[in-house]
Amino acid sequence: MAQSINAEPVKAGVQAEALLKELAAVWAELGKEQKGAGGVLRACSLTMIAIVEKDADIGETLADIMRDQPCRFVVVRLGEADRISAHATAECWMPFGRRQQICCERIEIAASLETLGDVPSVLRGLLVPDLPVVLWIRDPRALRHPSADEFLSIAQKIVVDPRGFDDWKWLSEEVKRLAAAGVPIADLAWTRITRWRELIARLFDDPASLAALSSLDEIEIHHSSPEPGPAARYLTAWIRICLGRELRVAYLQANHTETWQIQHVVLRGPGIEYRIRRAERGMVSVEGPGIANRVVFRLLKESELLREELRIPGRDETFDRVVLAA
């Protein structure tokens, strides 16, 4: 269970130095509290900046990430604040069977669209030296903000997610533009299809199936939206790039409530057909000539998607190519 230790909020303006001082006080307090117990281990492998809506509930997501990639989290909440304010906390957890708590730092900054431009100067002072910086733009309004370039220049990796964003087409175009400009951007819509892609790849590990690849001429994707979302588009672009030729692509709307979720993928050619489809109990069934099995395929949480991205420190060249072609 994660536990938080709070420092007093920094009230008058926000100075990075003052926040770091607050953090130091938090650590000192934690050290005192844990004296005699197993102690506290301060862990940090990167700085992760999250720009989120004011009331976004990301506590669980951050706690999950912390277990995998201990970070200094800087959460920028976009609300109606007429001036920016901030406070520092430490998030701790006790690994099962251990006596020592592992703690990460978390700094919350409240800002509004009007004051967002004041934030980058604070962020620059809050980055953990010599470690990577990842910027997770959960509230895409930040990308439209005049200070967006300043935010982008701070990070070595930028993560966005079009799911749930009304103007996802604009965001997709923006991702494409940034990727073309060399900005190291990642889109969680692409991350969501890793397992689909992996299953497709797995179908063709066997030399007999590999030989059948050249006869594939149609992709059929069943998805749960009136029109194919970014995930379906990325998937078809990726398949066509991998095969290096034209294919017929059919998008079909399946009955399902989860936005843009891919339900079913069919790869087809004369006399052959491969199907991967979601089945009950969090599984998918995989069928093809001589193949019929099931694999675990539960829905991934936001934190799991982010964790996949955080494990890739640099650019994903495959994504860079796919996004330009999607």
Add this chain to the structure above:
Amino acid sequence: MVKRIYVFENCPKEWDATVISMGNPISGSNPFEDRLRFERRVPPCAIVIFGANGDLTQRKLIPALYRLAYERRFPAGFAILGNSRTPMTDDQFRAKMREAVEKFLEDSPFDAALWDDFARGLFYCSGDIADPAMYAALKTRLGEIVSERSTGGNVLFYLSTQPSHYIPVVENLGAAGLNHSPADNPGWTRIIIEKPFGHDLASSNVLNEAVKQVFRESQVYRIDHYLGKETVQNVLAFRFGNGIFEPLWDRRYVKHVQITAAESIGVGSRGGYYQEAGALRDMIQNHLLQVMATIAMEPPAVFEPNAVRDERAKLLRSIKIMKPEEVHLNAVPGQYGPARIGGEDVPGFRGEKGVDPEAQTDTYAAVTFFVENWRWAGVPFYIRSGKRLAKRVTDIAIQFNDAPHTVFETAARGPNLLILRIQPEEGISLRFLSKQPGSGMQLRPVSMDFNYGSSFGERSPTAYETLLLDAMAGDSTLYTRQDMVEASWKAVQPILDVWSATKFELPNYEAGTWGPKTADDMLAQRGHTWRNP
């Protein structure tokens, strides 16, 4: 209502270069491969386990294979064919393996739906492994499974039997033509052999000769599960992925190295086996010499199986072979006696079930090895392993030389120690002296810690998951080779010879302690002491 949109699109011109770099189906590689994101996959195959009703299969192998299926590491076409003497149907075998997975699966949920699918790939063929007719039946069964499960003709045999059965199984596989794929099938055939690879140098050579008659060396995977442990693999990453430690990694800076593999438990139900083996054979000859080789080997030019194994083998061949008269100064046997630990009486080794009351077995062994090469000349490698020691721990401690001149007047001394913790609490610590806060210049040892669990929250695969996956993928980096096995037997054979000809006063340490005093004396002669891990 289903809405169907057909899109006919042309590839934009800028894709041309991309297509080439992302793989080309004509070249025979999978064009969908994405090494950056995808977990490593293995080709379709059938795994044949001899000794499928045994402890190792139930505790380690099947849970590891199930876990690989859970992680989607398995190919679309796979099958497991178990063999043992016990008559069972496929369904009975499946039920038994399910029980084993539910009981022994570590750090993972059991998923009934996945199990159902996994179990469809489990088959069983009973029969006596000494009976040639059994192999004909096995071959027929395997042929059916290959086509039913699309395993591509690839077969991995796993010898999980008593070591005395290794040679008959290998010979029978050869006689039945199961040591290679049929001429019309491009698949591979491999065999995994569990340790021990013989019980001394001579028997190891006999086993090797028998295996060599039937399988090529490239088909043979000798498993030493210690090499599959994440933290042992991390030794390579630590040494060869960083620039700051390797320059210190030699006789000029290292005073000595201690490798400890301690268990707090006794021999339990393995008394019968252990009585014949002992700590030197059971742990040092294989696991700990492999760990030592990993610590002391030269950097390979490339990270490829034979390049890494060549360096390990070179190191093992560089170990100084003791003369008989040197053994008593450099090797100490021990055996635990009864004691009261935590308010509970525990028996001595000779009081354990199935153990001869006069047994001369070494439940503890400590050995000083020297490596005869430029890098390590004169640096002692102290290796110890034992049962019923003070706690369960495996670690490697590299003790550096003291500062050449001490400028501080301080009571604190203490060497710089680099500790690579293999289990439990996997991680790395560096111990050094630091100034105590306050006036004056008092120093105190402090520790800089890297903890695997806190820096990488994700679950580490078990050694068997790693090694099984490697064997299926044809990666033998973490498997031992015959020349390595032979070199490590050569290193311990003089000790075995002297010990077997000597009657020791045993038991010589109390259960729950750090071993016999004679082991302390072994280090004391060079002015060194064991650390308490």
